[in-house]
Amino acid sequence: MLWADKIANEIRDTRTPRDGKRFLIRDEKTLSGRVHIGSMRGVAVHGLMAEILADEGIATEYRYELNDFDPFDSIPSYLDQEKYKEHLGKPLYAVPSPETGFANYAEYFGDEFVSVHQKAGWTPNYYRAIDLYRSGKMDSFMKIALERASDVRRILKDISGSEKDASWLPVSVVCEQCGKIMTTRAHDYDGETVGYTCDKNPDGAVSCGHTGRVAPWRGAAKLFWKVEWAAKWVAQGVDIEGGGKDHSTKGGSRDVANHICRELFSAEPPFDIPYEFFLVGGKKMSSSKGRGSSARDIADLFPPQVLRLALIGKDIREQIDVDPSGESVPRMFDWYDELAEAARQGAADDHARLFALCELPTERAELAAPWQMRFREVAFIVQMPHLALATEAARVKGSALTEDELRALDERAQYAKFWLATYAPEDFKYVLQEELPEVELSDVQKKALATLAQVMRGGERTGEELHAFLHSLKTDIPIKPTELFQAIYRIFLARDSGPKAGWFLAGLPRDFVIKRLSEVE
Ligand SMILES: [Zn+2]
Incomplete structure (x- = not known):
């Protein structure tokens, strides 16, 4: 399953x-x-x-x-x-x-x-998170967290080992003067308001020095996030919520939020799906x-x-x-x-x-x-200007493509072109050489290519036929397959590897193939 x-x-x-x-x-x-x-x-x-x-x-x-x-x-x-x-x-x-x-x-x-x-x-x-706060739905949970700040500090210490000093409150006030939230330190909750000073400067954030008191409700302040996570569950009645592996360790943020949820808000945490x-x-x-x-x-x-x-x-x-x-x-x-x-x-x-x-x-x-041509094959064919993708696909499939299959093929071609133009490694990039590139071939390789030229002159050959013929050269010449295929890739693509040679050659114009093979004889 x-x-x-x-x-x-x-x-x-x-x-x-x-x-x-x-x-x-x-x-x-x-x-x-x-x-x-x-x-x-x-x-x-x-x-x-x-x-x-x-x-x-x-x-x-x-x-x-x-x-x-x-x-x-x-x-x-x-x-x-x-x-x-x-x-x-x-x-x-x-x-x-x-x-x-x-x-x-x-x-x-x-x-x-x-x-x-x-x-x-x-x-x-x-x-949006700010809308949830501004709606007032978080307020009753913030009130509990402020009233029971010492319990929050104890849970944080027991579960995650994080120690906060006795004045620490689990909220961050939005500074009324500079609008920053990361720079403030909240203290002294009196049941309606919290005191705060804007004097922290973490990670390059510059505080303004303002001191004041504010009612922390409706988005004027934000809960410390591990408490906030639990409050969001209970405020909305969340049944199912997973989290990334980084949050799911013992003593991690999920563990803390689960404890806060049960102990402060008297609710079961949602069903967890750690991934x-x-x-x-x-x-x-x-x-x-x-x-x-x-x-x-x-x-x-x-x-x-x-x-x-x-x-x-x-x-x-x-x-x-x-x-x-x-x-x-x-x-x-x-x-x-x-x-x-x-x-x-x-x-x-x-x-x-x-x-x-x-x-x-x-x-x-x-x-x-729908049947689809392999992405690798599509990615090769879209780089060969003389090849028609639909024709080649029908050749591989063995029959004409249906409308759905043609649509899928066209879509795949767009993705192949995008990948080739952006991230694809060199191995997947092919340029058909218009002129014979500089190559050094052994006599055995030349002999094999000449035999291949002869067969091509004899008439149209399918990919399968050429595939079988190339393999017969192994014993007829004789030549090692790697040497044979390397010679073919070198003279057509100026590289040492390439797609399946039989089908590749069958897809090229026959005159072009014969001419190129003759040039190395
Ligand atoms: Zn400020």
């Missing part, structure tokens, strides 16, 4: 919705800059749970928080450092957007991230590095179904690793094709199930698994 079905079953068998009506599934992302692809794993895991439960007739709501209330604590490398310096320490909703047309910084980066959710077919109900990392090129790169590892960058590499496969294909206990500059992209397409083949064979196994879940929910009812 697929990992996602196992988890969905466990939820169904062990939980009932808190509100008695529907399971509330929640996830969130702090919009501190361009969002790393790793955050899409949470979007996918939660989105898939909502889909599977809904398929079983169980009501769900998938809610996603665009967190715009966390502080702006570092300036990503791709932004103007001078321009953004003065905003360090403000809540993200108060930081200007890098481009016009967006209300603030968080909205700008949120918009790009949401576009990736949409491409992958997950469309939760979005809300592994999504790495890019073997690294858990930070999103401040920018291009190459963002959700948008990785999403651009794949059509929706293959993007979904990248996100949901592996069990949550396994790491995902995609390296756009290696073989990951063709391999992901190959994996998708294997699942499609299982579906075409009518298999009722995990492969066919995964294939169905890769399809967008809106399209799943009319699920089809």
Whole structure:
């Protein structure tokens, strides 16, 4: 059984919705800059749970928080450092957007991230963290956390080993004078207001020195995040919420939030789904590095179904690793094709199930698994100006392509071209040489190529025929296959390796092949 079905079953068998009506599934992302692809794993895991439960007739709501209330604590490398310096320490909703047309910084980066959710077919109900606070729904939990600050300090110390001094309160006030939240220190809660001083200067944020008292309600202050996490669950009645592996260790933030949830708010934490990392090129790169590892960058590499496969294909206990500059992209397409083949064979196994879940929910009812040409082959053919992709695909398939298959082929060609133009390694790049390149060939290689030229002069040959003929040269000349194929790749592509030679030659204009072979005789 697929990992996602196992988890969905466990939820169904062990939980009932808190509100008695529907399971509330929640996830969130702090919009501190361009969002790393790793955050899409949470979007996918939660989105898939909502889909599977809904398929079983169980009501769900998938809610996603665009967190715009966390502080702006570092300036990503791709932004103007001078321009953004003065905003360090403000809540993200108060930081200007890098481009016009967006209300603030968080909205700008949120918009790009949401576009990736949409491409992958997950469309939760979005809300902003600051709106949740301004609605007043967090106030009663903030009141409890302030009244029982000593319990919060004790839990933090016992569970995570983090010690706070006796005046520490689990809230950060937004400074009324400078608007920053990271620079303030709250103390002395009197039941209605907290005192604060704006005098901390962490990570380059400059405080203003203001001192005052403020009623911390309705967005005037923010809860310390491990307390806030629990408060968000209880304030909204969250039933299901997983988190990345980094939060899920013993003594980690989830552990602390669970204790706060039970002890302070007298509620059971949501059903947890801890999931592994999504790495890019073997690294858990930070999103401040920018291009190459963002959700948008990785999403651009794949059509929706293959993007979904990248996100949901592996069990949550396994790491995902995609390296756009290696073989990951063709391999992901190959994996998708294997699942499609299982579906075409009518298999009722995990492969066919995964294939169905890769399809967008809106399209799943009319699920089809059209034949597709391998991504590697498509990527080769789109680089050969004389080859017509549809003709070559029909040749490989053995019959004409259906309309669906042609549409799929065209889409795959677009993705292949994009990959070749951006990340693809040199191994996948081919340039058909218009003129005979400088090559040194042995007498045996020359003899084999001359024999090949003779056969080509005899008439049209199919890829299979040429393939068989080339292999017969092994004993007829005799020549080692590696030497033979190397000679062919050198004179046509100016490199030592290439696609399957028989089909490659059959795809080229015959006159061109004969001329080139004759030039080396
Ligand atoms: Zn201030």
